[in-house]
Amino acid sequence: MSDPKPIVSCVRCHREAVPIGGVTYPGALGDELRERICAECWAEWQQAEVMVINELRLNFMDPRSQEVLIKHMREFLCLDGPPSGPPPGPPTEQP
Numbered sequence: 001m002s003d004p005k006p007i008v009s010c011v012r013c014h015r016e017a018v019p020i021g022g023v024t025y026p027g028a029l030g031d032e033l034r035e036r037i038c039a040e041c042w043a044e045w046q047q048a049e050v051m052v053i054n055e056l057r058l059n060f061m062d063p064r065s066q067e068v069l070i071k072h073m074r075e076f077l078c079l080d081g082p083p084s085g086p087p088p089g090p091p092t093e094q095p
């Protein structure tokens with residue numbers, strides 16, 4: 001008898017893949033990440049995260065910066081589904 005490998009159905013890459021090992025964020029957000037995001041996508045975000053932090057000059061001592069970073073993370077990892085907004089199409093001209 002062997003333990004089944006942990007598998008997560010990743011919302012970003014749509015694969016059955018290895019979940020994130022270890023702790024990402026405390027609380028519900030960390031649970032959500034472990035249940036919905038695979039380790040590979042998380043690794044991709046960790047690289048993107050560095051760029052976001054540098055680009056936006058985020059400061060970890062500032063709670064506001066952490067909020068911004070989490071918002072970017074949720075977008076990057078598609079945690080809230082595809083981006084909402086008007087469907088792409090030709091621009092409508094106003095009379």
Ligand SMILES: [Zn+2]
Nearest residue numbers: 010013038041
């Ligand atoms: Zn993934």
